[in-house]
Amino acid sequence: MNITHAYAAQDAKSKLAPFDFKPRELRAHDVQLEVLFCGVCHSDLHQARNEWKNTIFSRGSGP
Helix, strand or coil, X not given: CCCXXXXXXXXXXXXXXXXXXXXXXXXXXXXXXXXXXXXCCHHHHHHHCCCCCCCCCCEEECC
């Protein structure tokens, strides 16, 4: 599987920064999609800042 390029916050005070990771292998009931365009929603920023108190870090947003 290919490397996925994203932006992620490492903690509630860090800026979104480039973050690459290798997704797990597809399982029997998984599907693979090709994402052509993506954006960051304001709710992504709330999550990255842990303003809703339920963020699990590293928190990825956007491509």
